[in-house]
Amino acid sequence: MGAGKTTIGRQLAKKLSSQFYDSDYEIEQRTGADIPLIFELEGEEGFRKRETQVIEELVSLKNIILSTGGGSVLSPVNRKALEDNGTIIYLKSTAEKLFKRTAEDKRRPLLQTEDRLGQIKKILSEREPYYLSMADEIIDTHDLGIKQIINKILKLIETNESN
Numbered sequence: 001m002g003a004g005k006t007t008i009g010r011q012l013a014k015k016l017s018s019q020f021y022d023s024d025y026e027i028e029q030r031t032g033a034d035i036p037l038i039f040e041l042e043g044e045e046g047f048r049k050r051e052t053q054v055i056e057e058l059v060s061l062k063n064i065i066l067s068t069g070g071g072s073v074l075s076p077v078n079r080k081a082l083e084d085n086g087t088i089i090y091l092k093s094t095a096e097k098l099f100k101r102t103a104e105d106k107r108r109p110l111l112q113t114e115d116r117l118g119q120i121k122k123i124l125s126e127r128e129p130y131y132l133s134m135a136d137e138i139i140d141t142h143d144l145g146i147k148q149i150i151n152k153i154l155k156l157i158e159t160n161e162s163n
Helices: 005-016 023-031 035-058 070-074 076-084 095-102 116-134 146-162
Strands: 019-022 064-067 089-092 137-140
Touching: 005 019, 005 064, 005 146, 019 023, 023 035, 023 064, 035 064, 035 070, 035 076, 070 076, 070 116, 076 116, 089 116, 089 146, 095 116, 137 146
Parallel strands: 019 064, 089 137
Antiparallel strands: none
């Protein structure tokens, strides 16, 4: 949450002439409801079921850039679908940096708590082992700007294509 997946994904897709998809956006478009409302009505479990369905559909598309919600890795079905169908790049950041990036964001149901930083640390400790085990590439975004991150990804793609 707050790592820049959507912003970077959109710009990367433009540079690569690829189609960009954000699984959370796709869920909102299909349901006509925003993520906080889905969480309120269906709980996290209901949202995760929708997320799995959308990810399974999107990974079957070719030449796309896909940004998934940070919690998508909690599902073994999602992990397999993502690992089997593309290159996974983990945009790694510190809890403190993610806290700063999401400080004013009211659209993240899991962060609506008194101890937002503590919650981010807890979420990161649960998810990071999956991020690390799944990642084909890890980019530490802590001190990098968007253009620098995109350039790193483009260099990784260039290197992979020439090997």
